Amino acid sequence: MSAAPFVDEAQVQQARQLAHEITQPVMDTIRRHTTVSIERTVLRLLGISGAGSGGVPLANLLVEKLQAAGLLNKGAAYWYGRALQMGARSPLEAVERLTHAPPQQLAPLNAEAEAKLRDEVRAETREAVEELQRRIETRNALRAELPMSQPPHKYVIVATGNIYDDVEQARAAAQAGADVIAVIRSTAQSLLDYVPHGATTEGYGGTYATQENFRIMREALDEESRKLRRYIQLTNYSSGLCMAEIAFCAAYERLDMLLNDAMYGILFRDINMRRTFIDQYFSRRICALAEIIINTGEDNYITTADAYDAAHTVVASQFINESFAKNAGLKPWQLGLGHSYEIDPARPETLLLELSQAMLIRRCFPDAPLKYMPPTKHKQTDIFFSHAYDVMADLVAVWTRQGIQLLGMMTEAMHTPLLADRYVALKAASYVHRAARGIDQEFTVREDGRIATRAREVFANALHLLEECRAEGLIAAIGKGRFGDVKRQETAGKGLDGVHEKAPDYFNPFLEILEARN
Amino acid sequence: MASGRQLIRPYGDRRDDGVVQLSFTLPVPLSEKAKEAAVQFVRKMGFSDVKVAAAEPAADNYTFFIVYARSGTYVDYAELEVPEAIVRKLGFDELNNLIHEKIGRRIVVFGACTGTDTHTVGIDAILNMKGYAGDYGLERYPWFEAYNLGSQVLNEELIRRASAKSADAILVSQVVTQRDVHKDNARQFIDAARAAGIQGRALLLLGGPRVDHRLALELGFDAGFGSGTRPSDVANFIVHALLKKMGKEPAELHYQGEPS
Numbered sequence: 001m002s003a004a005p006f007v008d009e010a011q012v013q014q015a016r017q018l019a020h021e022i023t024q025p026v027m028d029t030i031r032r033h034t035t036v037s038i039e040r041t042v043l044r045l046l047g048i049s050g051a052g053s054g055g056v057p058l059a060n061l062l063v064e065k066l067q068a069a070g071l072l073n074k075g076a077a078y079w080y081g082r083a084l085q086m087g088a089r090s091p092l093e094a095v096e097r098l099t100h101a102p103p104q105q106l107a108p109l110n111a112e113a114e115a116k117l118r119d120e121v122r123a124e125t126r127e128a129v130e131e132l133q134r135r136i137e138t139r140n141a142l143r144a145e146l147p148m149s150q151p152p153h154k155y156v157i158v159a160t161g162n163i164y165d166d167v168e169q170a171r172a173a174a175q176a177g178a179d180v181i182a183v184i185r186s187t188a189q190s191l192l193d194y195v196p197h198g199a200t201t202e203g204y205g206g207t208y209a210t211q212e213n214f215r216i217m218r219e220a221l222d223e224e225s226r227k228l229r230r231y232i233q234l235t236n237y238s239s240g241l242c243m244a245e246i247a248f249c250a251a252y253e254r255l256d257m258l259l260n261d262a263m264y265g266i267l268f269r270d271i272n273m274r275r276t277f278i279d280q281y282f283s284r285r286i287c288a289l290a291e292i293i294i295n296t297g298e299d300n301y302i303t304t305a306d307a308y309d310a311a312h313t314v315v316a317s318q319f320i321n322e323s324f325a326k327n328a329g330l331k332p333w334q335l336g337l338g339h340s341y342e343i344d345p346a347r348p349e350t351l352l353l354e355l356s357q358a359m360l361i362r363r364c365f366p367d368a369p370l371k372y373m374p375p376t377k378h379k380q381t382d383i384f385f386s387h388a389y390d391v392m393a394d395l396v397a398v399w400t401r402q403g404i405q406l407l408g409m410m411t412e413a414m415h416t417p418l419l420a421d422r423y424v425a426l427k428a429a430s431y432v433h434r435a436a437r438g439i440d441q442e443f444t445v446r447e448d449g450r451i452a453t454r455a456r457e458v459f460a461n462a463l464h465l466l467e468e469c470r471a472e473g474l475i476a477a478i479g480k481g482r483f484g485d486v487k488r489q490e491t492a493g494k495g496l497d498g499v500h501e502k503a504p505d506y507f508n509p510f511l512e513i514l515e516a517r518n
Numbered sequence: 519m520a521s522g523r524q525l526i527r528p529y530g531d532r533r534d535d536g537v538v539q540l541s542f543t544l545p546v547p548l549s550e551k552a553k554e555a556a557v558q559f560v561r562k563m564g565f566s567d568v569k570v571a572a573a574e575p576a577a578d579n580y581t582f583f584i585v586y587a588r589s590g591t592y593v594d595y596a597e598l599e600v601p602e603a604i605v606r607k608l609g610f611d612e613l614n615n616l617i618h619e620k621i622g623r624r625i626v627v628f629g630a631c632t633g634t635d636t637h638t639v640g641i642d643a644i645l646n647m648k649g650y651a652g653d654y655g656l657e658r659y660p661w662f663e664a665y666n667l668g669s670q671v672l673n674e675e676l677i678r679r680a681s682a683k684s685a686d687a688i689l690v691s692q693v694v695t696q697r698d699v700h701k702d703n704a705r706q707f708i709d710a711a712r713a714a715g716i717q718g719r720a721l722l723l724l725g726g727p728r729v730d731h732r733l734a735l736e737l738g739f740d741a742g743f744g745s746g747t748r749p750s751d752v753a754n755f756i757v758h759a760l761l762k763k764m765g766k767e768p769a770e771l772h773y774q775g776e777p778s
Contacts, residue, residue: 171577171578172576172577172578172579172580173577175577175578176576176577187639187643187650187651188638188639188642188643191638191639191642204650204651205650205651205652267647268646268647268648269646269647269648270646270666300647303654303658304647304657304658304660376652377610377611378611412652413609413652416651416652418543419543419576419577419580419582420541420542420543420576420580420582423574423576423577423580423582424582427574484647485660486647486657494668
């Protein structure tokens, strides 16, 4: 590939600038609000990570109490400080004091006591963040000691519902050559407004994301990494109503990646727009601190809309996701922008069209790892065809230097992958990556050919969509179904009642530290 | 009688050679012993001439086998009786194409978890984009226009909103079953549907972990879907039921996986 094929650098910069202008008005909303999920995250950082009777997380208990009293807009950290001031000696005692004594009856403090309270909570927060950073450094040390294999990193999913079975399957996948393990979540976990507690052995279509499950899996993969002398990465889902909390739990348990998209929850889970935008910002701030690579979900657009007709929506959304990510302090190396091999295989020239799309995205985001997804929508139950279809995606992935490649499973559309399905996919991908590595350096795509022409057409449409989004606003654009053919309204969807406008004296020492980093 | 028989068995590269390919994983490390275990396992299934084509170390403690073997058994094709009306369950693309061609407009579907029940898990699994277990929800079908009203929706409200859009189908989800509250609420829905005059006009579907087709029919619904139902099951039912109503499919048509 030549240095800058298909489109001029000036045009790419124009797209980037448009995305910046699109996200700025949303950033105003983000700055003015907090959410129950963000406040629970602050409490978790401060050590309130346990669960009470019936498995209800203490962070939820406390935040619900503050919300009911109309006090959450001052920040949960402030009320935590008040509890300490009342003599609480541990996070647990703080919860008890605040849930037994109505905080709304507490008299206001004088300015001096107020300042002292904030300084104390700030100091405690700083210590907690330092502890978090130490854990991240432990992970980084292991990553430095055990180098990863060359990209594309082969990503596979385990989904048994039982964390201990997941461990068994994850180890097997790692032994067969997997570089990244994703533990898929139980169906509809994203709609739970709390993070379940403890190790879990029952799930539906996946395994609950809990801090303890993260710990169990990371520990197993550390062991496996040492054995294989190759670092195996772990990922989970920071999406839904608990984006920020999951990001914190993942950072604490040393995960390497998280699925995290600025708009996925809005479009595909019908989560309220404001809630999602506010939560994604805080969760991404945590990912920036924890050096976690995010994976965005643009591949989903072309499972709803037609992959050929909607190709430009993927590119436009990637620029928007990138802008939101930059606003939250993420660096280009952390952006696993999602896209996929999804054009109807019955059409002619699909290899050319898929190459065009992947090359265009590589060209627009030269420093991002990118996350390449396999075909799903047009998958057939003829596993032999399905395998051949997946192999074509392997070829495009290595050709366009994808950082992360989720491998297709030949039994996609039938059942959760059998152990052998992962083995077969990993063996084929290893072969194709090995065989074709460097192919992009050998072949230059002609600027007047099918691939380049199509790339320019898609880019022009993406630019046009970005212009529309800037003119009418992102919220209105989503309302018109511009992304994934899904229409959502600003005040509809789940979780809006968890959004609160910040009081003038809102206090969030965790956010202060996260935002001071850049 | 014998002349009427038509004995068949798999065709590998000669008629009646009975060659079958199998692949499976055994939970043991790759070794000669593991290969022998694979051979024995296949023989116990009644195969002969067992050839282990590949034995691969899928992981430290798992071996993946590809095996070819012959079967001496047969099926008398002449004596099989399968009603020809049975059609295969259609996939995402096929179903969309069928709606496009035979119905020619988007099918309008409303759903909610009605009554006091707050659990949206069931209705979300069927209607939301994401779907369930890798099976896309109705929102994702371009030829369905799906509205998910969420939970704690009044039966009357669901009926009112659905009628306003001339819904083709209404989905009622009931998760909580304490003291049979799901049945009481479902009955109340049917009463309200009768009062509104939509019973018989829109397809009325009941879903939930303790729901089955028979219960749903007893209560006055057109179909019931229990646990493990995938969105595509509901989609197939709705499309076939509409085509039957429109007289574009025989009323006695049956298809794989239909509620029973």
